[in-house]
Amino acid sequence: MAKRDYYEVLGIDRSADADEIKKAYRRKAKELHPDRNADNPEAESAFKEVNEAYDALKDPQKKAAYDRFGHAAFEGGMGAGAAGARRGAHPGGDFASAFSDVFEDLFGDFMGGGRGGGRQRAMRGSDLRYNLRMTLEEAFAGLNRTISVTSLSTCDACHGTGAEGGAEPVTCPTCSGMGKVRAQQGFFTVERTCPTCGGAGQIVKNPCKACGGAGRVEKTRNLSVDIPAGVETGTRMRLAGKGEAGMRGGPAGDLYIFIEVADHPIFLRDGNTLFCRVPVSVATAALGGDVEVPTIDGGRTRVKVPEGSQSGRQMRLRGKGMPALRGAGRGDMVIELAVETPVNLSPRQKELLHEFDKLGENNNPEGSSFFSKVKSFWDGMTG
Numbered sequence: 001m002a003k004r005d006y007y008e009v010l011g012i013d014r015s016a017d018a019d020e021i022k023k024a025y026r027r028k029a030k031e032l033h034p035d036r037n038a039d040n041p042e043a044e045s046a047f048k049e050v051n052e053a054y055d056a057l058k059d060p061q062k063k064a065a066y067d068r069f070g071h072a073a074f075e076g077g078m079g080a081g082a083a084g085a086r087r088g089a090h091p092g093g094d095f096a097s098a099f100s101d102v103f104e105d106l107f108g109d110f111m112g113g114g115r116g117g118g119r120q121r122a123m124r125g126s127d128l129r130y131n132l133r134m135t136l137e138e139a140f141a142g143l144n145r146t147i148s149v150t151s152l153s154t155c156d157a158c159h160g161t162g163a164e165g166g167a168e169p170v171t172c173p174t175c176s177g178m179g180k181v182r183a184q185q186g187f188f189t190v191e192r193t194c195p196t197c198g199g200a201g202q203i204v205k206n207p208c209k210a211c212g213g214a215g216r217v218e219k220t221r222n223l224s225v226d227i228p229a230g231v232e233t234g235t236r237m238r239l240a241g242k243g244e245a246g247m248r249g250g251p252a253g254d255l256y257i258f259i260e261v262a263d264h265p266i267f268l269r270d271g272n273t274l275f276c277r278v279p280v281s282v283a284t285a286a287l288g289g290d291v292e293v294p295t296i297d298g299g300r301t302r303v304k305v306p307e308g309s310q311s312g313r314q315m316r317l318r319g320k321g322m323p324a325l326r327g328a329g330r331g332d333m334v335i336e337l338a339v340e341t342p343v344n345l346s347p348r349q350k351e352l353l354h355e356f357d358k359l360g361e362n363n364n365p366e367g368s369s370f371f372s373k374v375k376s377f378w379d380g381m382t383g
Contacts, residue, residue, distance in 0.1 A: 006053035122250035142229035158208035170201035230325035272331025
């Protein structure tokens with residue numbers, strides 16, 4: 001029985017390019033695979049025929065020979081059939097090699113990116129995190145601080161190559177630089193990470209004594225960091241390339257600085273607004289007066305307390321808050337009055353307060369209003 005035309009077997013035109021040939025083979029291989037056609041005795045022979053066709057057409061030189069001479073190009077010990085027989089492959093062409101190409105194409109992402117994926121790859125260094133705690137005053141003004149970071153850095157002795165004297169690594173003899181080794185298991189060619197080079201594709205003959213061949217050593221570095229004014233807890237700063245050194249010539253990772261601003265004994269912060277609770281005496285709240293309050297920049301300002309101020313009254317000082325991060329202007333500071341009840345009274349003070357209380361029938365508007373509502377509530381309940 002004469003062999004069918006390879007293009008007919010794959011269902012493609014003679015003008016098909018390499019991608020179209022591979023796609024057609026993938027489709028046919030899935031359709032005719034013996035495991036999916038256990039009840040079809042002709043599936044295995046058809047499957048071999050598809051592999052033979054793909055093995056001939058995937059290679060540009062073989063394809064050119066087939067286009068010119070047809071099946072005669074592979075007769076007499078030439079081409080796919082003879083090569084397959086020498087390697088002990090199935091009669092229908094180099095099936096293992098052909099199917100391996102598609103297996104890589106289908107599952108390469110899970111095995112390191114396909115053919116050559118395990119070759120010497122540069123690896124980016126890990127990112128690092130540094131927690132920086134600062135005061136509210138420092139967050140207001142900004143600061144420059146030197147921090148110490150311990151991480152894996154490029155070995156100075158071998159310049160990161162891992163070889164003594166900075167010599168370049170050599171190609172792994174086990175995998176020939178592929179980073180993977182193949183083993184035939186029935187119909188399939190299984191790839192595994194090379195046990196000699198660990199997938200790097202290269203090995204170090206004479207490891208560097210300083211780093212033991214790793215190319216990196218642990219070092220403590222001092223870094224100068226500029227913290228802008230206006231940062232708050234949770235602010236994150238990125239220092240590009242200040243993380244761990246990369247491997248095999250890869251770039252360094254980044255250093256992320258996370259800001260934590262400590263609580264302040266006087267000021268409470270909410271964004272760019274500062275709150276300050278200021279105690280005032282009963283006399284000052286009742287008669288009015290001035291009270292001196294601090295500001296975050298270390299200064300002080302006088303605030304006028306209106307006559308008859310109640311505890312909890314707020315007054316806003318424009319532009320006395322925190323600066324805007326990466327912006328212009330400052331927030332406000334809000335003063336909240338806390339009217340203090342006097343303690344440790346002398347007999348004379350108590351006497352004066354009793355006298356004042358007798359004369360203060362109309363001096364407590366909030367209390368009068370409250371007890372008026374209470375009286376109406378009780379009257380309603382009894383009624």
